[in-house]
Amino acid sequence: MTIFGYFDQSDPVFPARDPGLDVECPVCHRTLSSPLITVSIALLGDRRSYFYRAHRDCYQGLSADGQTQIDSAIIDAVGNSRFSN
Secondary structure: OOOEEEEOOOOOOOOOEOOOOOOEOOOOOOEOOOOEEEEEEEOOOOOOEEEEEEEHHHHHOOOHHHHHHHHHHHHHHHHHHHHHO
């Protein structure tokens, strides 16, 4: 199951894909629960904007490099999903 969602350019209010809250936190790998943080990622040249959720304390406890590693893993997953479709 994918932990990230995305918004299409045509509808910036409601996500075209929302993974919901029954997915893992990308930091601790436990099911999401409040309090949460939503992180947005925009890829150059992409018509979609992506997002994922994490436990707030897990995400804020990461170093800047740790946060970048999570973002990079999401970007890699987006790229891989393009090649499999």
